[in-house]
Amino acid sequence: MPPTRCSASSAGKVAVFPPQVLDVGDTFFSRQVGLSRENPGRRYLGVCAHGTRLKAAEIRVAEILLLAGQQLFDDYGKPADPYMTLVGYFNATRELAGMRRYMDDDITTRVRSNGSRKGQDTLADRIVSRSGMLSIQELTSRISSADIGAALKRLETGFDPERDTSVRRRAFLREYATAVKEKREPRASMTPMVRQAVDVALATSMLQVGVDVSRFGLMLVVGQPKNTAEYIQASSRVGRDAKRPGLVVTLYNWARPRDLAHYENFEHYHATFYRQVEALSVTPFTRRALDRGVAAAYVAALRQAAYDTSRNLDAQVIDLDGPLAAEVERRFLDRAERVGQERARAYLSERLDRLKDEWRRKRDESSAALGYRREKRKNTIVSGLLRRADGSQWTELTVGMSMRETENEINLLLPGGGAFLDEPAGAGPDWNFGAAEADNDTDPDDAAVVDSDEYGSTTTGRAGKGQR
Numbered sequence: 001m002p003p004t005r006c007s008a009s010s011a012g013k014v015a016v017f018p019p020q021v022l023d024v025g026d027t028f029f030s031r032q033v034g035l036s037r038e039n040p041g042r043r044y045l046g047v048c049a050h051g052t053r054l055k056a057a058e059i060r061v062a063e064i065l066l067l068a069g070q071q072l073f074d075d076y077g078k079p080a081d082p083y084m085t086l087v088g089y090f091n092a093t094r095e096l097a098g099m100r101r102y103m104d105d106d107i108t109t110r111v112r113s114n115g116s117r118k119g120q121d122t123l124a125d126r127i128v129s130r131s132g133m134l135s136i137q138e139l140t141s142r143i144s145s146a147d148i149g150a151a152l153k154r155l156e157t158g159f160d161p162e163r164d165t166s167v168r169r170r171a172f173l174r175e176y177a178t179a180v181k182e183k184r185e186p187r188a189s190m191t192p193m194v195r196q197a198v199d200v201a202l203a204t205s206m207l208q209v210g211v212d213v214s215r216f217g218l219m220l221v222v223g224q225p226k227n228t229a230e231y232i233q234a235s236s237r238v239g240r241d242a243k244r245p246g247l248v249v250t251l252y253n254w255a256r257p258r259d260l261a262h263y264e265n266f267e268h269y270h271a272t273f274y275r276q277v278e279a280l281s282v283t284p285f286t287r288r289a290l291d292r293g294v295a296a297a298y299v300a301a302l303r304q305a306a307y308d309t310s311r312n313l314d315a316q317v318i319d320l321d322g323p324l325a326a327e328v329e330r331r332f333l334d335r336a337e338r339v340g341q342e343r344a345r346a347y348l349s350e351r352l353d354r355l356k357d358e359w360r361r362k363r364d365e366s367s368a369a370l371g372y373r374r375e376k377r378k379n380t381i382v383s384g385l386l387r388r389a390d391g392s393q394w395t396e397l398t399v400g401m402s403m404r405e406t407e408n409e410i411n412l413l414l415p416g417g418g419a420f421l422d423e424p425a426g427a428g429p430d431w432n433f434g435a436a437e438a439d440n441d442t443d444p445d446d447a448a449v450v451d452s453d454e455y456g457s458t459t460t461g462r463a464g465k466g467q468r
Helices: 054-076 078-083 093-116 145-155 166-182 228-235 257-264 266-271 287-304 323-365 436-441
Strands: 004-008 013-017 042-048 086-090 136-139 200-203 218-222 246-252 381-384 465-467
Touching (some): 042 266, 054 078, 054 086, 136 145, 257 266
Parallel strands (some): 042 246, 218 246
Antiparallel strands (some): 004 013
């Protein structure tokens, strides 16, 4: 964020906000703190399994992290609680869905069979019964916004040393078996499913903002995120509590050149990744941005400008051509002109006129009282001026309740059957990437697209470390 110059008209002075700093480690936005027992920070570990399919590496790494977390919990109890919940971060919902399938099948089977293995490398049992399953929670667009709060509340639930160690779980299981054999009620019952702590939390980009679960301490990042800012935001969800240091394990796909480049420069990249943050290009006051944001911003500003416009039913009587509305509109337009000059002002003015016309039309055509939001009263029903983004067509008065609702999903219908690329639809002319005679000499290796599911990445390979 560049410094903003604020002028004080009375004194004729100019102030720079935020102020210039003398110490690079102590700025207005952040303060660098040295690593210590009081501030342990996070440790990053890179894994690149050359020659192994990525899915196989995911299964093996997730199994080891889950079993190791249980071993620490058995040995140290409550201090190891942050490492009992594995947070998985994925770049796309498609990749997360594949991991969810493996969590329910392969990983659960391997974790469950750990107790039957013999040898010194056997870790503590995470699942002690033959039918036991891992408790999995998703934080993705596949769950509704109404369920996110309940999901976050459940993630705050920690593991109980009196109930969730391997020894205590086996004791509960033996008591159940004895009670069934003796035809009596168990003397002690296991924690109900709805109150059990979560073993695995799978998330996509939703995890970057708004998720502040202090007990998170272990994260598995599958594939290098698209940009450094996303990587920092996502990985900073673990180790937020000074008493709970974080461990971030990044699993790279050796078949992706970008992942491989980050792995080869792992230590330097993580030691300096705050300077690696890419510059963002922001284009405010474009037509598409105004379509999505003007209704919510203008109505909110007008409603909160005065007490006489703040009540719900004031949407029916507010004067859209009065001095209050004119002042709010003037400030909006002045802001647009300062940022985007005359064109931005023209775009916003046009959008505000359409918004007010639709407001008047809805007020005139509504047989019921008009309010900012719809509500039921004893003798009447108040019609709502604004409508939530529910996936239907976006109108002048639609407002999004979160950044996830600004754009709807788009389904692509591809014509033709089978290999549609070999059977182009329509009667257009033939086309190619180069000269016509080169079509038969195309190197299949050059034309192939490397996908993460075609090539995987071993449980061996160089691993680097970085600290923050």
